[in-house]
Amino acid sequence: MQYTFGLIVPGAIITSILNSTPIIRLCGSLPELGSWSADKAPQLNLLTKELYRSKRLLNEPRFYRIDINISKDVKEFDYKYVINDVWEGKPGENRVWLRDDCKNLVDGVYYTPIDYWIDVKTGATNEKSHTSNFYNEVVSNGIMHYGRVNEQLHVGSCPRTLEHINNVLGQELGVTAVLNLQVIKDIEKNCKKILGDDHVPEPNNEYDLASVDILRKAYEQAGILFLWVPITDLSSTGRELMSPQSALVLKTLLAKGHKVYVHCNAGVGRAFGTVCAYYHFVLNIPLAKVHYELAPVRSCGFFDRVFLENAEKIYRKAYA
Known part of the structure; x- marks a missing residue:
C-alpha cells in the first residue's frame, strides 16, 4: 500500500x-x-x-x-x-x-x-x-513573492508598487482580475507606495474606504478587475466566515475565464487558505490531498484543516 x-x-x-x-x-x-x-x-x-x-x-x-x-x-x-x-x-x-x-x-x-x-x-x-522571518525578508526586499497554481491562477504576497501592478501582474503574468483579502489597516501599512504621498491614512477608522478606492482605481488604470473580500489576519474565525465567500468569488472569476491573482499580505494564511478552500469546496479534492497539491506551489502556505472543515459546512449550505 x-x-x-x-x-x-x-x-x-x-x-x-x-x-x-x-x-x-x-x-x-x-x-x-x-x-x-x-x-x-x-x-x-x-x-x-x-x-x-x-x-x-x-x-x-x-x-x-x-x-x-x-x-x-x-x-x-x-x-x-x-x-x-x-x-x-x-x-x-x-x-x-x-x-x-x-x-x-x-x-x-x-x-x-x-x-x-x-x-x-x-x-x-x-x-x-x-514564517515571520520569511515574510520580513519579502518586505525588506520590497518584492512580490508568489506561486503559479495553474495557467489561470496565481497566489502570493501583496503588490506594493504601481510597477508591481502594471508590470508584474499586468504584463508578466497577464492577470485580468485581482482578489484582495486585506483589511483596511493591511492596505494602509503594506501598499503605501501605491496610495501615494498625498494619502493620509486613518488606521483607526475601519469604515474609511479611501485607500481601497485608490487601489481600485490603480487596477482599473492597468486594465485589471479589482475584487475586495476583506478577511481578518491571523483569525481562524475570520477565515471560517469569509472563505466561503472568497472561494465563491474565485470560482466565478475562473469560470468567466479570468486570470486571477489572489493575495493577502504575505500570501501565507488568508490567500493560501482561499485557494485551499477553492480546491476542496469547488473542485472537491479531498482535504488529505489538498495540502500535497498546493505545497509545491506555495511551500510557505499555512494549512489549517480545522478551519476548512468548518468553512465547508457554511459553503455547502449557502452555495452548493
Missing part, C-alpha cells in the same frame, strides 16, 4: 548547509524506513516550484515528499527526519505515526499530514517564527 509523507523545511535550515546538497531522509522503526539506520532510510524529493523569484530568499521554506510502500496492516510506528547527518528534534523524542483512514486515506493512498521540521534546540516546529 502506498503511503505519502511530506516535510516542510525552513529556508534558514537549508541555507545553513554550506558546500553540500541537503539530503533528507525518512527514518524510523520500520524496515521500510531503515530500522533507525539513516544510511538505509529512503530519501525525500524536493518539490518546491521556483517559477518566479526576482531574488532568492534565504528564509523561503522548501517542500519535500516521498511515496513509499508499507504493509496496510501497520497501525503505528515511530519516525524522524534527517537532513544529511542532522536528526530533527531532541534526542529520544520521536514522531509517532497513528493510522487514521477516515481522514487520510484517499483512493487507496494514505496521505500522512505534512510535517514541519522540528528544531534541534527547542524541540518545536517554530513555524510562526520561520
Whole structure:
C-alpha cells in the first residue's frame, strides 16, 4: 500500500548547509524506513516550484515528499527526519505515526499530514517564527513573492508598487482580475507606495474606504478587475466566515475565464487558505490531498484543516 509523507523545511535550515546538497531522509522503526539506520532510510524529493523569484530568499521554506510502500496492516510506528547527518528534534523524542483512514486515506493512498521540521534546540516546529522571518525578508526586499497554481491562477504576497501592478501582474503574468483579502489597516501599512504621498491614512477608522478606492482605481488604470473580500489576519474565525465567500468569488472569476491573482499580505494564511478552500469546496479534492497539491506551489502556505472543515459546512449550505 502506498503511503505519502511530506516535510516542510525552513529556508534558514537549508541555507545553513554550506558546500553540500541537503539530503533528507525518512527514518524510523520500520524496515521500510531503515530500522533507525539513516544510511538505509529512503530519501525525500524536493518539490518546491521556483517559477518566479526576482531574488532568492534565504528564509523561503522548501517542500519535500516521498511515496513509499508499507504493509496496510501497520497501525503505528515511530519516525524522524534527517537532513544529511542532522536528526530533527531532541534526542529520544520521536514522531509517532497513528493510522487514521477516515481522514487520510484517499483512493487507496494514505496521505500522512505534512510535517514541519522540528528544531534541534527547542524541540518545536517554530513555524510562526520561520514564517515571520520569511515574510520580513519579502518586505525588506520590497518584492512580490508568489506561486503559479495553474495557467489561470496565481497566489502570493501583496503588490506594493504601481510597477508591481502594471508590470508584474499586468504584463508578466497577464492577470485580468485581482482578489484582495486585506483589511483596511493591511492596505494602509503594506501598499503605501501605491496610495501615494498625498494619502493620509486613518488606521483607526475601519469604515474609511479611501485607500481601497485608490487601489481600485490603480487596477482599473492597468486594465485589471479589482475584487475586495476583506478577511481578518491571523483569525481562524475570520477565515471560517469569509472563505466561503472568497472561494465563491474565485470560482466565478475562473469560470468567466479570468486570470486571477489572489493575495493577502504575505500570501501565507488568508490567500493560501482561499485557494485551499477553492480546491476542496469547488473542485472537491479531498482535504488529505489538498495540502500535497498546493505545497509545491506555495511551500510557505499555512494549512489549517480545522478551519476548512468548518468553512465547508457554511459553503455547502449557502452555495452548493
